[in-house]
Amino acid sequence: MIGIIISLAAIITVLALFFSFVPLGLWISALAAGVKLSIGNLVGMRLRRVVPKRIVHPLIKATKAGLGVKVNQLEAHYLAGGNVDRVVDALIAAHRADFKLPFERAAAIDLAGRDVLDAVKMSVNPKVIETPSISAVAKDGIELLTKARVTVRANLDRLIGGSGEATVLARVGEGVVTTVGSAVSHKEVLENPDKISQTVLSKGLDAGTAFEILSIDIADIDIGRNIGAQLQSLQAEADKNIAQAKAEERRGMAVATEQEMRAALVEAQAQIPKAIAEALKEGNLGVMDYYDMENVISDTKMRQSISKSGNSSKKISENNKQKNK
The missing domain is CATH 3.30.479.30 (Band 7 domain)
Incomplete structure (x- = not known):
């Protein structure tokens, strides 16, 4: 009895591992959509670290749209870091608009960082x-x-x-x-x-x-x-x-x-x-001539002082007259 239980558990474990590693549901979906894809291809995707659904679903869309896209092309683009689903959508949009767009060109545009689907839409509209x-x-x-x-x-x-x-x-x-x-x-x-x-x-x-x-x-x-x-x-x-x-x-x-x-x-x-002292010393200028010159200078200063005081008096009288008026 215990041996039977152990055998059943082992069988269940093997089946669980098999179905977790082999995407049988994706294979059935692809087969129903008319996509020629073997279980070996799906297992190979697992071994190449490719998510099978990222390849199978776009492949089904491309096949239904009548595009001749191959599995290897989609896998190569996925491994290069591209967006497979967006590239396939762009190819479908270009095909519907009767616009020629090769897969290589669409993949190159996607890998360049451009939105290839938006580019196709802008080409049409x-x-x-x-x-x-x-x-x-x-x-x-x-x-x-x-x-x-x-x-x-x-x-x-x-x-x-x-x-x-x-x-x-x-x-x-x-x-x-x-x-x-x-x-x-x-x-x-x-x-x-x-x-x-x-x-x-x-x-x-x-x-x-x-x-x-x-x-x-x-x-x-x-x-x-x-x-x-x-x-x-x-x-x-x-x-x-x-x-x-x-x-x-x-x-x-x-x-x-x-x-x-x-x-x-x-x-x-x-x-x-200094010049006057030199002249007196050398005899070029007499003492009386020097006194006469001083008198002339003093007289000139007195006349200038009187003239200034007279002008001031005239200004004062004129101001008084203007005030009286």
Whole structure:
């Protein structure tokens, strides 16, 4: 009795290990879906550390959609770190849209980090990208704030290695700035906004990008600041500051020259007593001549003092007269 129980337990254990290692349910699902897949393939997936359901379910979808995808291709993509389910969905979407997309191309796009399903959808249904407000200044100095809508379609041939939306927006912004900047007047741009679209679109801005630009439409144009007037005002202010600095420099030089002249005068006056003493010593100037000169100087100072006092009296009398009036 005990031997029978042990045998049954052993059989149950072996069966449990067998069914846990061999995904029999997936094999039955694949067989029911018409997918030719042997149990040996499923066991081989286990040995290669591949999750069988990550391969079988996408393979069933691909077979039902009529795609000629092989098990080895799916396994290789899974082992490379790709998303097998997303690649198969992208292939189905491309097949339904009658768009040719080889498995190798879809797998390469997925491994490059791009969303291959989103790329296929964008190839079938173009996407509209709206630019932020682009500031550009016409030749008359008026700023224009422009918004554009760029309709793009994914280019699967350039999706690997091609730049993204940021590059497209930057190039469109550069084209808008160039076009508005070459306009003589801002009124010319407001009258013909389609000129911006035509000029920018003709520059081939989608070169090297993962997109194909279908159209560029101007959504809105607003008038901004008068940049020309502001620049002129700033230039005038700068010129005024320069002129003031130069005038201050000239005034400082004049003050310095005046101080130098006064110092020279004081120095010359200090030499007068010495010169008089030398003249008296050598006999070139007599004592009486010296006294006469002193009298003349004293008389001159007295006359200057009287003249100043007289002017002061006149001013006082005039002020009194004005007060009496």
